[in-house]
């Protein structure tokens with residue numbers, strides 16, 4: 001079988017892309033997709049979930065470096081990849097191939113830390129309150145490119161009424177430069193119930209996951 005028009009167009013695109021500074025942009029978007037195509041394209045599962053992080057990715061993922069056709073082939077041929085069928089565009093595949101070829105592409109990075117009596121010793125994605133009081137969650141852009149916040153932080157979940165946002169400098173749409181951070185103060189103020197109470201703090205941003213979530217737990 002000859003080389004199709006689409007393949008030649010793609011090859012030309014990659015060739016031009018290699019000489020073009022915008023290729024970094026594509027690899028950046030590819031990094032987002034690799035970790036989050038499940039959300040972005042509604043496939044429910046992302047490359048990283050099955051292949052693991054790069055370097056060291058499993059199942060022959062290295063074939064993808066600079067080669068979008070390897071992704072199209074895999075989506076059609078690999079049984080486990082059926083959730084991706086019909087949902088990954090040619091542009092997505094080109095960006096994914098650019099990322100796998102350049103996994104150290106500069107990107108934003110999200111780091112959560114929790115401070116205060118409720119900080120969990122196990123994970124920064126959980127605040128455990130033993131009694132009423134205030135603790136805080138700090139979101140730091142640990143990456144090399146700016147991170148943009150989305151809508152204002154908010155609480156939801158079954159016991160959201162037992163928690164309150166006391167204050168935050170995570171302003172809607174604010175841009176966090178590399179190493180900048182913002183924080184949200186959360187108060188646990190029980191409304192009378194007892195036992196396990198849970199809620200979730202959401203901080204929206206434009207990087208992997210579209211936001212960060214912190215579980216709020218009181219017993």
Ligand code: HEC
Nearest residue numbers: 045046047050059060061063064070071074078080081096
């Ligand atoms: C639900 C799990 C799952 C997801 C999600 C997934 N893969 Fe795979 N993929 C696999 C498995 C398992 C194999 C190995 C199949 C085998 O060797 O029989 C594979 C194989 C591959 C291969 C090699 C195919 C070959 O020619 O041998 C490529 C390339 C690939 N995947 C790319 C991707 C990319 C890019 C994504 C994200 C857009 C992705 N995969 C998402 C499970 C997954």
